[in-house]
Amino acid sequence: MSLARPRIRFTSVMLVMGLLFLYVPMLVLVVYSFNASKLVTVWSGFSTQWYGELFRDEQILSAIWMSLRIAFFSASMAVCLGTIAAFVMTRYGRFRGKTALSTMVTAPLVMPEVITGLSLLLLFVQMAQITGWPADRGMMTIWIAHTTFCSAYVAVVVASRLREIDLSIEEAAMDLGSPPMKTFFWVTLPIISPALAAGWLLAFTLSLDDLVIASFVSGPGANTLPMVVFSSVRMGVSPKINALATLIILTVSLATLVAWYVMRRNEAKRKQLLKATAD
């Protein structure tokens, strides 16, 4: 295989084309956020006025703040629930309710959002009728909805890490008399902490991004960022949204870059350590 003369492979061409397909539209968004004209498709000079307008838009700013808060709390709760679910699925062998649990953990991954949103709203309405809680829908109900579907993603990420790690470390701790709880917090948790971080970040972006489920379970007055963007975009293209898009793309790219750098440094450190112990 290595003897093959350098030539352009079909799959490599497709990879480059695929990446162009993914990135060109986002690049277009960024470029036109600096357009002076209100028309998003005609270029009429460089300007940063739309960023100014974006930062003066009270509605968008308060929606960003609300979305960030919901995403933070949803991601944190989803990491707790998802990690427990993943641990139970991978470490507990057979138990009653395992099939039910594994079904309920994986189903939210593919469930169409309109179904999830509708069903949760009906639950909240029914609950309010019977118990009087939740009296009004808003941040709390969105938090519950987001936690539920995000914990499924966290469970998948964490479970794949739990399957990879060496069981003998946990077994050694247990053999030495460490109770299960202590073993989990002092042995297992530190090993899977990168997966927890990845799961938290994934849950955070998923919650931040959700429009459909939040629209169903939200009440009057509670508007998340996607809801505000959607109602604006429905009216047609607007450069202010391009400016917002640019900031989002910039933030995510920077965060990814930092995560990649940290990951690479840890990997290098681990290799060095392995080499040192081998010597």
Added chain:
Amino acid sequence: MMPSRLSAMLKRWQLGRRAVIALPLVWLTLFFLLPFVLVLKISLSEAAIAVPPYGALVEYVDQTLNIALNLGNYLFLASDSLYVAAYWGSLKTAFIATLVCLLIGYPMAYAMARTSARWQMILLLLVMLPSWTSFLIRIYAWMGILGNSGLLNNLLLGLGLIDAPLRMMNTQFAVIIGIVYAYLPFMVLPLYAHLTRLDNALLEAASDLGSRKLNTFIKVTLPLSMGGIIAGSMLVFIPAVGEFVIPELLGGPDTLMIGKVLWEEFFNNRDWPVASALAMVMLLLLLIPIVWFHRYQSREFNE
């Protein structure tokens, strides 16, 4: 250790074990399973001008229990060609989009799996990064590109390839582009995971035994990556069937999709029972793909 102390400890562990299992099980039962039961219940009730806007299924009037099961909503769905067309349109659009995703995603994942470990990491991040930005904004990007005076038409007109702007916005074409664009990373990811696990020795063995490249691909690579193909396809197809944002922003009057119809039935017509019946039928249609995906995913859990 004293046997009695040991058994007490074991009992405590057993109790702790049950509590740990119960936590996710109770949460998901309450906020995932129970809601579906309610959707089923409300799909069987009658619409009413009330808060909430549906009639009671079970009533206790004059010391008799009245149970009013109402299949009318389902009959209504079957009798109205709008709904049938919307289901058909959703399945067709999602199927075409999934196929296109697979045709683009498979060579991409294949090329990724063949590069060095360091490049694999970078390429994986590059493929996934768009999906971490914002779904809504990525669909919005295509509104500016596909419009009548959009970027693509301007480009084609400028190059002299067309004389008049093509109508691309608000068509099935735009919806399919939108789905492919939004869901491509979710197709590539499982495919890549399977292809990178593929043992090179198998391919070399096939080649040593005189198998041609295409033959090796069909007989070795393709079957071994089947799990990835199924997982990727289901990750695209199932959400695409219920998609609301894409047909709403890129579609037009002739691109009927069930997610959008459900949304309008719920928010505009405020007909909760019909919206619930729509959701139940959609779930029924998606049951086989969901079970398929779940089988594959639980195999991953237990591996």
